[in-house]
Amino acid sequence: MKNPASRAILTVARSLGLAAILVTAVTAGVAPLADLVEAQKARIAAMKSAPKAKPHVAFVSNGVADFWTIAKAGAIAAGRELGCQVTVEFPGGGLGDQKRMLEDLVARGIDGISVSPIDPVNQSDVLSLVAEKSLLITNDSDAPKAPRLCYIGMDNYEAGLMCGKLAREGCAGGEVAIFIGRLEQDNAKRRRQGFIDGLLGRTPDAARYDEPGKPITEAGYTIVGTWTDSFDRAKAKANIEDVLIKHPKLALMTGLFEYNSSLAVEVLKQTGMQGKVMLAGFDEGADVIQGIKDGFVLGTVVQDPYGYGFESVRLLNAFCKGDMSMVPASGILSIPARVIRKDNAEGFWKELKARIKAGKEAPAK
Amino acid sequence: MKKNLGILGILLAVCVVASIFGDNFLTGYNLQNLTQRSALFGILALGASVVIVTGGIDLSIGSVVCLAGISVPWLLVEHEWSPWAVVPAVLAGSALIGLFHGLLITRLRLQPFLVTLCGLLLYRGIARWMTGDQSQGFQGEFDSVRALALARFPVGLEAYSVPATVIPLVLLAAALAVFLRRTVWGRWLLATGRNESAARYSGIPTDRLVTGAYVACSLFAGLGGMLFIFDIGSAQPSDFGNFYELYAIAAAVLGGCSLRGGEASVVGVLLGAATLQVLRTAIILLGLSSQLEFAVIGAVLLVGVSADELVRRLRERRAERAAAP
Numbered sequence: 001m002k003n004p005a006s007r008a009i010l011t012v013a014r015s016l017g018l019a020a021i022l023v024t025a026v027t028a029g030v031a032p033l034a035d036l037v038e039a040q041k042a043r044i045a046a047m048k049s050a051p052k053a054k055p056h057v058a059f060v061s062n063g064v065a066d067f068w069t070i071a072k073a074g075a076i077a078a079g080r081e082l083g084c085q086v087t088v089e090f091p092g093g094g095l096g097d098q099k100r101m102l103e104d105l106v107a108r109g110i111d112g113i114s115v116s117p118i119d120p121v122n123q124s125d126v127l128s129l130v131a132e133k134s135l136l137i138t139n140d141s142d143a144p145k146a147p148r149l150c151y152i153g154m155d156n157y158e159a160g161l162m163c164g165k166l167a168r169e170g171c172a173g174g175e176v177a178i179f180i181g182r183l184e185q186d187n188a189k190r191r192r193q194g195f196i197d198g199l200l201g202r203t204p205d206a207a208r209y210d211e212p213g214k215p216i217t218e219a220g221y222t223i224v225g226t227w228t229d230s231f232d233r234a235k236a237k238a239n240i241e242d243v244l245i246k247h248p249k250l251a252l253m254t255g256l257f258e259y260n261s262s263l264a265v266e267v268l269k270q271t272g273m274q275g276k277v278m279l280a281g282f283d284e285g286a287d288v289i290q291g292i293k294d295g296f297v298l299g300t301v302v303q304d305p306y307g308y309g310f311e312s313v314r315l316l317n318a319f320c321k322g323d324m325s326m327v328p329a330s331g332i333l334s335i336p337a338r339v340i341r342k343d344n345a346e347g348f349w350k351e352l353k354a355r356i357k358a359g360k361e362a363p364a365k
Numbered sequence: 366m367k368k369n370l371g372i373l374g375i376l377l378a379v380c381v382v383a384s385i386f387g388d389n390f391l392t393g394y395n396l397q398n399l400t401q402r403s404a405l406f407g408i409l410a411l412g413a414s415v416v417i418v419t420g421g422i423d424l425s426i427g428s429v430v431c432l433a434g435i436s437v438p439w440l441l442v443e444h445e446w447s448p449w450a451v452v453p454a455v456l457a458g459s460a461l462i463g464l465f466h467g468l469l470i471t472r473l474r475l476q477p478f479l480v481t482l483c484g485l486l487l488y489r490g491i492a493r494w495m496t497g498d499q500s501q502g503f504q505g506e507f508d509s510v511r512a513l514a515l516a517r518f519p520v521g522l523e524a525y526s527v528p529a530t531v532i533p534l535v536l537l538a539a540a541l542a543v544f545l546r547r548t549v550w551g552r553w554l555l556a557t558g559r560n561e562s563a564a565r566y567s568g569i570p571t572d573r574l575v576t577g578a579y580v581a582c583s584l585f586a587g588l589g590g591m592l593f594i595f596d597i598g599s600a601q602p603s604d605f606g607n608f609y610e611l612y613a614i615a616a617a618v619l620g621g622c623s624l625r626g627g628e629a630s631v632v633g634v635l636l637g638a639a640t641l642q643v644l645r646t647a648i649i650l651l652g653l654s655s656q657l658e659f660a661v662i663g664a665v666l667l668v669g670v671s672a673d674e675l676v677r678r679l680r681e682r683r684a685e686r687a688a689a690p
Binding site: 063064065066090092093213225227228231232233234235238239243245247248259263266270271286287290360 | 387388389390392394395398402405493498499500502505515596597598599600601603604605607608645646649650652656
């Protein structure tokens with residue numbers, strides 16, 4: 001094999017081999033995605049003639065919060081109503097914990113899973129696994145590139161837009177700060193972008209993305225920055241205190257995760273700055289609702305976690321009977337957000353408390 | 366004392382940079398916030414330093430912060446206990462955790478790293494289980510108890526009042542300093558850390574001292590956890606106090622405690638805890654990206670301890686040269 005011709009042939013052959021391996025790898029990575037959706041649909045169709053008497057389905061959150069307790073109440077209620085077994089899991093340890101829970105549920109032979117993926121882009125492996133062995137739908141945060149049969153939730157961009165418009169109504173201009181747990185999640189990015197676009201009165205465009213590091217000055221507002229805390233509440237509180245020091249002229253702030261808004265209320269109260277710095281809230285923290293009633297919180301945008309839980313179980317149960325008719329053509333079952341203001345705060349709070357109570361009392365498995 | 370100069374230098378340097386290039390660093394309100402956070406983390410760091418003096422380590426501090434902290438609103442709000450019962454019960458529980466660690470380490474001869482690593486998992490797990498993983502808060506009540514962390518004492522300065530958390534910090538720091546420097550038991554503790562076998566053969570009750578160190582560490586962590594939750598108002602069992610042991614250990618080491626044991630400086634530890642908090646705030650006031658936080662803290666720590674080590678070696682070499690005939 002010493003002459004140049006044979007060496008050249010060998011090189012070409014090797015390159016071809018490598019190319020073949022690459023092509024196989026790429027197609028292997030792409031093709032199963034569509035296949036997995038079709039395979040799930042085929043399995044559902046097959047169940048039409050042999051429906052599961054008592055399907056066992058699971059609802060997996062992206063963390064631990066009162067928000068998810070309400071979702072759990074919805075899931076359990078649907079299970080009771082429809083006569084199917086429901087398992088609810090709250091991963092407390094982030095991405096790794098959620099992966100483990102999904103794998104364990106698949107190993108148990110669960111019939112279907114509704115999950116709120118923490119990092120949809122990088123979780124394709126485990127989401128594909130669920131689709132392969134069970135039935136996959138997503139809730140709260142979507143994974144459009146995963147083989148999911150349906151997404152249940154609101155459009156986080158739309159909800160952010162509502163929050164931004166709420167802020168715009170209550171505050172005519174000035175410096176604005178954004179606080180959010182983390183920005184890795186798709187729902188967090190979209191919610192933040194929606195808020196910015198709503199506040200600045202831009203034409204809605206969910207594909208737009210303003211870099212978090214740079215201040216934005218537009219339409220009489222200056223968004224001075226976005227601060228994250230990786231779910232460390234002491235850090236989240238410190239962020240708000242520090243930003244109030246760095247920007248003494250701050251006119252408005254928003255906390256885009258539940259505890260961000262609650263802590264903002266806490267800091268405003270402790271510093272006696274209620275009313276001096278306005279707050280546009282997100283989610284339904286008790287002190288945020290109280291702040292709305294007291295008048296120094298403009299309002300808050302609330303999702304319907306009960307609906308996420310309920311619809312997840314309803315859909316998965318129908319799948320197990322061979323019925324896919326409830327899935328809209330877009331693949332997105334929209335459960336819109338609501339704005340809570342002073343006039344509807346009290347009624348909302350009563351309904352919420354009843355649902356949390358139901359979620360806490362319901363067994364998870 | 367010379368060791369304290371190093372950490373004091375770093376702290377001052379960060380303060381100078383933050384006050385020149387950052388916004389409103391030298392305002393009363395900011396300094397008040399910094400005092401509060403330094404005091405909270407300072408209490409944890411003092412506890413960590415007591416264990417580090419013995420040559421041990423406590424990795425469970427963050428989880429004890431979580432368990433103790435979460436227990437307070439859980440007992441007060443969910444179980445309607447009286448605050449007069451809750452505070453002593455939580456502190457006693459924390460001390461028991463320390464006693465448990467100490468006995469496992471001294472009687473069963475288990476490695477402190479292992480025992481407290483298991484503790485880290487155990488206490489967080491218990492906190493999550495007993496609360497059903499629900500966030501615990503005071504629901505707008507118990508302001509009189511929360512005053513233990515939220516009260517402010519005016520000192521005649523505009524916009525600056527001394528946070529209440531400074532009181533337990535100063536009391537604990539003073540007690541610890543007196544214990545280490547002025548009592549026989551304190552001297553014995555340092556001797557135990559330097560060479561446990563030698564100390565034991567000299568008749569020092571090393572087992573009792575080591576056990577006591579772990580009791581103190583968990584007690585401080587429990588107190589810290591309680592004050593943290595009074596300050597924040599609510600917490601989530603799954604993430605409250607995560608990694609706080611690392612802040613405590615970093616502050617202790619930055620403040621002059623050797624991980625090999627036998628060395629400690631109470632003032633240094635307080636300066637170390639303050640430096641970490643000032644750094645975190647400086648990053649925001651300087652307008653740096655908050656994603657850089659850990660990188661900046663890591664880099665400053667590394668520069669600090671490296672400079673300290675180099676100065677120490679230089680001094681030793683000089684001493685050797687001076688001693689040579």
